[in-house]
Amino acid sequence: MMPATLSLALPLALPLALLMTLPLAAINWHTLLFLLFAVVACACAVAVVLADNVVRMAFYLVLSLGATAGLFFLAGAEFLGAMQLMIYVGGTLVLLVFGVMLTAQSPFVAIKTSTGDRVLAGMVGAALLAVLLQSAFRVEAWQLPAVGAVTAPTATPLGMALLGVRVDAPAAGAPETAVRSGYLLPFEIVSVHLLVVLVGAAYLARAKRRRTPRAIDVAASSSSPPSSSSSGGVAATAREASSSSALVPGGRR
């Protein structure tokens, strides 16, 4: 009993003890929280790649996107962080989880990838990561420590910018003469796009009635004139109607 309790308490106590050894004034809490969220986001993103079970992949993706929302909050984009939680984690991922539930038959829950593909993709990914990291550290202005300016709430400026009116202050360091336009037209385009896409998705994923024609319908359509065969095959799909008419020499053309 005692060793079990100790082994449970030790992983919790060790970081706490590490923190207590620090002089508290030396800790930059913003940086500490950033490191926490960044490690969770990156580790869960890598776990999505490494996991084979699709349900676990979805769970790790939820954790990764939630930690990214925390990063948005820490960068002063609180409205965007809230939208990330509500639309991404609350909407898109629920949609994905529904897809997992609808398609997760037992042979498809874990589709293994061959080891050669894994190694090759790992090498390509490592090369891509090296290029990206090198370019991230190449620009001097991106490595300047943050000034830590107090940021204003962004919800009202974002809403006004989507209506075509800019009420936010010009971006710091930007030239004063820069043209600052609103986002009314992209907002309209995106809204119509979203509507069309959702109608299309509902059309694509609609429940099709794939009923095989009953024997009495087939008999009725083969014995009666072609006009009555259409009334018997209302629910049948077009392919079935054409195949059943092909059976009849004088069938519907």
Next chain:
Amino acid sequence: MNHFPFVDGMQSAMGAVLAVGLIDSPVSVAHYLVVGAVLFTAGVVCMTVKRNALGVLMGIELVLNGANVNFVAFSSPYLRGEGAVSLGLDGQVIALFVILLAAAEAAVALAITLNFYNNHATVDIDRADDLKG
């Protein structure tokens, strides 16, 4: 606190961490870019490796999210260094559009996946070779 023997060792270890400057120095844009790069790379590898169609979709979400992290980092006045230029609110608006379009893309891709599953009774994208000549 120093009655415990291991505290001294930990104190020196934390001193090393502090000397590196990982905890006590403020965050810069480059920190966010590293996170975005890792998310992007994980998404690309996920898209190429996974054979489950839903796994490929999750890779796409990771890629878009990595791009969003970069947009937010460039637009944040809080992270801006002395004398540097930030995107201002524009980056956040673009990130908002990316989130909305990712939602639309996920809806359509999921509908296509369900259609494929209804027709082929599998979600293995290696089986989607009907158009192969």
